[in-house]
Amino acid sequence: MASEGFDHSKNEIGQPAQSFPSLWGDTFISKNIDTHEVQVKYDESVAPLREEVREMLMAKESKTSTDKIALIDILERLGLSYHFEKEIDEQLELIFRESSASNFKTMEKYDLFNTSLLFRLFRQHGHIIPCGVFDRFMKDTDEDLKSDIKGLLSLYEATGVRIQGENVLEEAITFTTCHLNHLRSEIDPLLRERVSRALLRSIHREVPILVVRYYISIYEKESSSNELIVRFAKLNFNYLQSLYQKELFDLTRWWRDSNMSSKVPYVRDRIVESYVWGVGMNYEPQYSFARTAVAKAVQLIAVLDDTYDTYAPLEDLEIFTQVLQRRKHVPPFEDIVSLGLVTSTLFMLVSASYLIGSATQQHFEWLMSKPQIAVAMAQFCRYANDRATNERESNDGGENLTAVDCYMKQYGVSKEEAMNKFAQLAEDLWMSVNKEWVETVSVPRQFLKPILNFGRLTVACYDKGEDGYTYPERVMIKSQILALFVDPI
Missing domain, CATH: 1.50.10.130 (Terpene synthase, N-terminal domain)
Incomplete structure (x- = not known):
């Protein structure tokens, strides 16, 4: 993409390049955990607790x-x-x-x-x-x-x-x-x-x-x-945290070995935040491979997103600007909505979350058939993301047209009105997801959960119109990472 001698301190249209380095340094690469030892100790500790809780749950007369x-x-x-x-x-x-x-x-x-x-x-x-x-x-x-x-x-x-x-x-x-x-x-x-x-x-x-x-x-x-349940919960959380720390160790090394931070320094270095999406979609211990696959996919999507949104080649931007000046053309908002099925990344990341032992070709084919629950959630997430990232992607100079821009121009409304409309549309779509959640019976619920959790992650990451992936300190994502992956109970 870059020409020879490209100055990474500026992008190709001469604007200062904004840097988004990792917030975590060596936090997750300083200790490599022996998960086998952790597993043995955990199994010994929780086996009797698990049986007692199972008895509580299945009791016929006392409950x-x-x-x-x-x-x-x-x-x-x-x-x-x-x-x-x-x-x-x-x-x-x-x-x-x-x-x-x-x-x-x-x-x-x-x-x-x-x-x-x-x-x-x-x-x-x-x-x-x-x-x-x-x-x-x-x-x-x-x-x-x-x-x-x-x-x-x-x-x-x-x-x-x-x-x-x-x-x-x-x-x-x-x-x-x-x-x-x-x-x-x-x-x-x-x-x-x-x-x-x-x-x-x-x-x-x-x-x-x-x-x-x-x-x-x-x-x-x-x-x-119940004291027994409290003890079980703490042991279980600390066990999960150990697994997550090991996975983060491997992911951090993978990202560093790729040397992407040097090759494309303008890219948001968010491998840890990307891993939050993997854990959020499948937190249970048996889904380690799926968590890692989702995390890698999210970080690589960020590479593509930042390259195309912020650092497109100068000649492409010049052509695009000329077209806009000549035709004053803004894509119809309906086209933006349709494109949102792809740009929400739901189908890509949910596919990655299906990389588990029980998934079959039938499950992937079901997802690729664009079931209504996935379509509604993808659109919900697109609206939530557009509201949160509009300011960053607008780029002040106006080279990038956002979905909010398209809606404002097509319907002649203010930015505030457009943002409120996006919030309303998102709320309606969440209710559509709720309907499909109870009515979809063609696949096991196990394969619906990542779709629902994708939406939940979007709510958490882009809360109150903030971009928590890019700025994790703004919506408490940073503090939640510390609680999940660093601080034991």
């Missing part, structure tokens, strides 16, 4: 339905659910059959907290349940309901799995947000912390592994916490 759904929720938040996938599915299936057989009338015995929790868990596990189970609560707006903090929080989190047309849940968002904000200052600090985090991002949009570290610190302080 009520509400006890079991609460336990399932705790295990999922603590990152322990992968140990009990079969058992959790069995328990939820039993409760769902009982509820659906009565047309969900049996759920009337549950209070707001448990109704909301069960509704969310059912949908998150692919069970179709009507939103009408909330009608009786939304008609009852007395003071008892308004002061039920845990119930309101559970209902708020249930709204995260809503689909288009569920007016009762749309009303619930407004209702719960208003009262949770009003009561937040009056509740104990531990519950206040949970409410504040949920209002920032509901549990269904959280990246599972990012929840784990946070929730361990919350759960162990709760008066109702």
Whole structure:
């Protein structure tokens, strides 16, 4: 791309080249972990704990339905659910059959907290349940309901799995947000912390592994916490962290050996941040190869993106500028949306996440057929990314037309109006994903999860319109990396 004698301090149109060096130095290359030794110690420590928790989960007489759904929720938040996938599915299936057989009338015995929790868990596990189970609560707006903090929080989190047309849940968002904000200052600090985090991002949009570290610190302080489960969760997290550290060691060496930072110094050096996407899509220990493949793909995409967006050849930019000056042509926004299926990188990265032992050609063919859940999520992520990266990619000089620019010009609206429209479109698409999540039965849920997690990562990385991949310190990605990969519990 570069001509002989190219000055890397400037790009090819004479603008100062912005540098994005790694924030991590030798942090992840200073220690090579013996994962075999870690595995042996872990297996010895957790085997009895795992069996005790399994007994809790499968107990028939000592546990009520509400006890079991609460336990399932705790295990999922603590990152322990992968140990009990079969058992959790069995328990939820039993409760769902009982509820659906009565047309969900049996759920009337549950209070707001448990109704909301069960509704969310059912949908998150692919069970179709009507939103009408909330009608009786939304008609009852007395003071008892308004002061039920845990119930309101559970209902708020249930709204995260809503689909288009569920007016009762749309009303619930407004209702719960208003009262949770009003009561937040009056509740104990531990519950206040949970409410504040949920209002920032509901549990269904959280990246599972990012929840784990946070929730361990919350759960162990709760008066109702189970000491055995706390111990299991901490051992499990430290074990996962050791695996991640080994994978980061290998990835950092791979990136350094490529010498890309010297060959293309303008590229964002973000191999560690790229690995967050690998872990976020598949955090369970058996998916090491998939995590590494995703991380490498994300970093290499950044190389291409930075080269084409910011350092395209001078002659190409001159031709492009001449065309714009002659024709004043702006691509139709609809074309940008269609192109977003590719530029969101969802299909590429989800394909990389399928590099696991159980994936077959059929699963890749299903993904390449552009199923609606993947299309909707790709478009959601494109809108979120465009809102966050618009400022950087606009390049001040205006050589690069962004999707926001195209929308503004086509519809004659301000930047603020365009940004708000993108947010609205993204919200509608997330609800489409929720619908497809429960209705897609042609592939195992294992192959849907990376699609959902891709969207969750986009929410975390591009939160509040910030580009957390390029500037990880702005949206707490840096602090989350420290918590996940550096600091043990």
